[in-house]
Amino acid sequence: MKLKYIYAAIFAALTLNSCENFLDTENYTQKTTSNFPKTSEDISMMLSGLYSTLNHQNRQHTVNIYYVAGAASDELFGGGGSADKAFQMTDKLLNVGVDAFQSFWEENYKGIYRANMILEYVGNVTDWVDEATKNQAIGEAKFMRALLYFQMAQMFGEVPMPLTSEAQNLPKSSAEEIYAQITTDLKECIESMPDKKYSPDFSGHATKYVAEAYMARVFLFYTGYYKKDTLPLTDGGSVTKDEVIIWLEDCKDNSGYDLVNDYRELWPYTNPYTINDYSYTKGQNAINGSKLAWETDVNNEVLFATKYNVYGSWDDVSLSNMFPLFYGLRNQDYAKTFPFGQGWGCGTVNSVLFNDWLADEPNDPRRNASILDVKEEGITYSWDGNDQMEYTGYFQKKYMNINAKASDGSLVVYSYLMYGAQNNMQLGQTQDLVMMRYADVLLMHSELTETADGLNKVRNRVGLPSVDYSLDNIKKERRYELAFEGIRWFDLMRWGDVETQLERQIGVKIINAGKETTMQSFGGGFTKRYQETGGFWPIPKSQMDLSGGVLVQNKGWGTTDAEFLGW
Numbered sequence: 358m359k360l361k362y363i364y365a366a367i368f369a370a371l372t373l374n375s376c377e378n379f380l381d382t383e384n385y386t387q388k389t390t391s392n393f394p395k396t397s398e399d400i401s402m403m404l405s406g407l408y409s410t411l412n413h414q415n416r417q418h419t420v421n422i423y424y425v426a427g428a429a430s431d432e433l434f435g436g437g438g439s440a441d442k443a444f445q446m447t448d449k450l451l452n453v454g455v456d457a458f459q460s461f462w463e464e465n466y467k468g469i470y471r472a473n474m475i476l477e478y479v480g481n482v483t484d485w486v487d488e489a490t491k492n493q494a495i496g497e498a499k500f501m502r503a504l505l506y507f508q509m510a511q512m513f514g515e516v517p518m519p520l521t522s523e524a525q526n527l528p529k530s531s532a533e534e535i536y537a538q539i540t541t542d543l544k545e546c547i548e549s550m551p552d553k554k555y556s557p558d559f560s561g562h563a564t565k566y567v568a569e570a571y572m573a574r575v576f577l578f579y580t581g582y583y584k585k586d587t588l589p590l591t592d593g594g595s596v597t598k599d600e601v602i603i604w605l606e607d608c609k610d611n612s613g614y615d616l617v618n619d620y621r622e623l624w625p626y627t628n629p630y631t632i633n634d635y636s637y638t639k640g641q642n643a644i645n646g647s648k649l650a651w652e653t654d655v656n657n658e659v660l661f662a663t664k665y666n667v668y669g670s671w672d673d674v675s676l677s678n679m680f681p682l683f684y685g686l687r688n689q690d691y692a693k694t695f696p697f698g699q700g701w702g703c704g705t706v707n708s709v710l711f712n713d714w715l716a717d718e719p720n721d722p723r724r725n726a727s728i729l730d731v732k733e734e735g736i737t738y739s740w741d742g743n744d745q746m747e748y749t750g751y752f753q754k755k756y757m758n759i760n761a762k763a764s765d766g767s768l769v770v771y772s773y774l775m776y777g778a779q780n781n782m783q784l785g786q787t788q789d790l791v792m793m794r795y796a797d798v799l800l801m802h803s804e805l806t807e808t809a810d811g812l813n814k815v816r817n818r819v820g821l822p823s824v825d826y827s828l829d830n831i832k833k834e835r836r837y838e839l840a841f842e843g844i845r846w847f848d849l850m851r852w853g854d855v856e857t858q859l860e861r862q863i864g865v866k867i868i869n870a871g872k873e874t875t876m877q878s879f880g881g882g883f884t885k886r887y888q889e890t891g892g893f894w895p896i897p898k899s900q901m902d903l904s905g906g907v908l909v910q911n912k913g914w915g916t917t918d919a920e921f922l923g924w
Contacts, residue, residue, distance in 0.1 A: 394478050397485050400494050403475050407501050408561065410468030411663040412675040413460075415790065419443045419703070420458045422508050423680070423790065423843040425894065427704060427753075430845040431858040434747035436705040438687070439870055442923050444703050445746065448862075449879045450886035451921035452914060455898035461512070462897050465505045466519075472502035474522040489551040496550035500563035500571070503542035507575055510535050511847055514893040514911060528907050536579050537589040540596055543572045547604055555613035560655040561664040561789075566612035569604040570660055570793050573801040576601045581851030598805060605802050608660075609811070614795040616818050617658045619643035621726045624754060625788050627651035630761035630774040631696045637725070637734065644820065654789040658796065662789040667778040669785070678756075678786040685758035685782065686738070687745050691768055693737035697729060698758035698770070699782045706751035709861050710840070717833055722819050727840050729754050740871045746924065747876070748868040753841040756790070758782055796838050804831045850892045859883035869924055880918055889913030 394400050415421050419428075419435075420443070427433040428447040435445030446453045475498040485491040509516045510532065517527035518535055546568035553564040576588050576598065587595035608614070621627050622643065628651045632638045643649045654662070669677025685700015706728055714724045729752040731738045738750075761771040770785040772778035778785040796818075799811030809826040815838055816823065824830050835848055849855045860883055865876040880886050890913035898915075901908045913919060 394475075394482060397482055397490065397494070400475060400479055400482055403471065404494065404497055407468055407471040407475065407498065408664070409675070410464050410471065410505070412665065413467075414464035415663065416460065416675050416679065419447060421461045422512055424683075424704070425512065426843040426846040427841055429892075430849055431707055431862060432710055432841060432845050433704040433753070434707055434749065434867065434876065436703045436745065436747045437701055438744040439746055439924070440744075441701070441703070441746065442921055444701075445924075446921040448747075449921055450859075450883060450890060451880050452895050452919050453921055457897070458512070458894055459897040459899060462509075462900060465509050468505045469502055469519065470522055472498045472505070473520060476502075477522055492549045493551055493553070496546040496565065496568070497563045499542040500546050500568050503539045503546070503568075503575075504563075504571065506535055506539050507571070510539070511578065512894050513896060514891065516896075517908065526904055526907050529909070532579075532583060533589050536575070537591045539575055540572070540588040541591045543568045543575065544590065544596060547572065552611075554611070555657045557653075557655045560659070561662060563661065564612075566608045566614070567661045567793065569608040569612075570798050570801075572596070573601050573605045573798070573805065574793075577801060577804065578847055578851045581853075602802070602805050605798065605805065609798055609802055612660075614657050614660055614798070616795055616799075616814065617656055618645045618647065618818075619649055620723055620819050621649060622651055623654075623656070623658065623791075623794075624726070625651055625654070625759045625771060626696055626754060626757070628759065628761070628771050628775055630771050631759055634762050635696045644818070654791070658794050659789070659791050660793040660795060660798070662791045662793075664789055665787050667772070667776050667785075667787055669779070671784070674784065677784045678788050678790060679783070680756040680790065681758045681786045681788060682783050684753060684756050686752065688743045689739060690737070691760060693739075694731075695762075695768065696760045696771075697736070697752070697754075698760040698768070700758050702745045702748075704753060704841075705745075705747050705749050705867075706753055707862060708749045708751060708865055710836075711749075711751050714837055718821065718837060721821060721837060723837055723840075727754055727837075728752070729757070744870050746869050749865070755841050756788065758786065791842060794839075794842070797835075797844070800831065800835055800838065804828070846892070855887050855892060856884045859887070879921060886913070886919075889919075895919070 394403060415423065425447055428435055429450060433448065435448045437444035442453045443457065476495065479495055506518065515529040515532055515535065518530040518538060519525050519527060547565050550565035550568065553559060579585060579588055587597050589595055617623060621638065626635060627638050627649055632650060638649060641649045665678040666676055682700045683703045685698055686694050687700065687702030691698050711728055714721065731750050759771045760768045761774050763769045769780045770778065770782060772785050772787040773780040776787055778787050796815050799815050803809060803811040803826060807826055809824065812826060812831060812834055813823040815834060832852065836845065849858055862876050863878050867874060867876055890911065893911050895914035896908065896910055901910060
C-alpha cells in the first residue's frame, strides 16, 4: 500500500495577531507577528497554509474557477438534481442568490493575504541554508499571489488588489494594473528562483518552470481578451511575445517534464486495483507496449496541481478532492456502472462536444479516454428513483469517483486500497486536481510560435497523424486534449468564440428527471448574457456591503434578469 501525503496545512489553523501580555513582550502561547515567523521552517509552514487556499476554494464545487471553466463553456451542462439550481446556473451564464461566489472570493483573498504576509516577513529570517533556498520561498509566495490574482481577474475582471497585509478598503484596480502585478510577480519568479527540475518529491510546489508556463497562459488570455500585444509590468515596461516564447522554450526543453506514454495513464481508472476489472482497460497495453497502469498522479507530465490526501474529514473536507464526488453518477446500482461510482450527477457532458469530436477526429482515443458513453460501454444507467437533470448519456471520466473490488468482491473507493484512504465516497477521494500539464506547454508553444512541432507531439502521443499549423487546428487540439481540465471557458473568451459556441447548445436533447426535452436559453439567451457580462461573474453582495459602496457590482449582474429560477 502506498501513502499519499500533502504539505500539511498547518498555517491555516494559526492565528496571527499583535496582542501581547502587557507585562511580557514575549508571547509564549500563540503565534503572533512578534514571534512568528522567525525561522525558515516558519516560512515553510506559512507556504503550506498559502497552498492550502487552493484546496479550500474548491470546497464550493459550483462556484470556483475549475467548475466555471467547464460548465459555462460548451463542455458541460450543470446537471445534478432538480433542486440543484446552483449546479445549473453557470451553464446559462446566470446566478442564484446574492453571494454565490462568496467562498471562492474569500479563499482567494485569504491566500493573497498570506502571500503578502510571507513577502513582508521573509526578510526577518536569517537561518536560510543558502540564498537559493530563500529565493525559492520568495518565488513560491510571489507565484501564488500571481496565480490567485489571475484566477480573480479571469473570474471577475477587475477586483481590489491589496499588496500588503494591512487591512484596506480598496476599489477595483484596472485590468491593466492587475495584469501588470501578475506579470511582474511571475517575471521575478522566473529570474530569481533556482533551477528545480521535475522531482516527484517536490510535487505541488511552484518552480521557475511552473512560472514560465503560467506566464504563457497569462499572456495568451490577456492579449487575446483585451486585444493587446504585450503584458504590462508595474514599472511601466512590458513583456513581449518573444520573451514569453523564450521562457516557454526553457520550460519545454530544460524542466525535466514530458508527456507520459499513454494518455489514459493520466487518469485514475487505470489504477492497478481497478484496471483488470474494467473492460475498457483490462488487458490493454500502453502505446509503447508497456503495461498500462496509473501508479500515481505525481508524474512528469503534471507541472502543477492542487494536492489532496487521505486526511479528509467533516471538519476539513478540503483535504479530500470533492470533484470526483461532484461528477459521480447519481442514484445508481454501482455494480452495474463499475468502475464509476456514486456522486451527485453534476457536469453532464454536452453532446455537441462528443459529436464534434467524433466528426473531427473519429480515430482519437482520447474521446473514449475522457468521456463515458453509457451506451457504448454497456453501462446500465437506471432512471428508477433518479432525479438527474440535463442528462445527455455522457459523463466525463477524468475526475470521477472510481471504485475497485476488494478481496471479497465488494466495491470500495480505489484509494482505500491504494493509499489507505477512508472507504468513503465523499471523504476518500485523493486524486490531485491538475492545473498545468506539459501537453498545455507544448500547445501554447505552438500557438505562440505558429509552428506545428508541439501540436504534433501531442497528437502523435495518441497515435494521430501530424497536421500543419493553423489556429483552427490549435483550437481543436486544445479542446480535445484539455477537455474538462478547467481551461475551455477562458480559451473561448480569449479567442472571441463564446457566442458562436454557446448558441449551438440550444436545442440539444437532454433528459430532465426522466422526461425528454431540449436545452434552452435563459435570461434572454447566451449571446445577450455574454454581451452583458463580458464573461465575468458577480461580486458577492456581502463584499460590496462591507466596502460601504467602494466596491461596485460587475456589469450584467444584480438584477432579476440575471437570476436562474430553475427549469
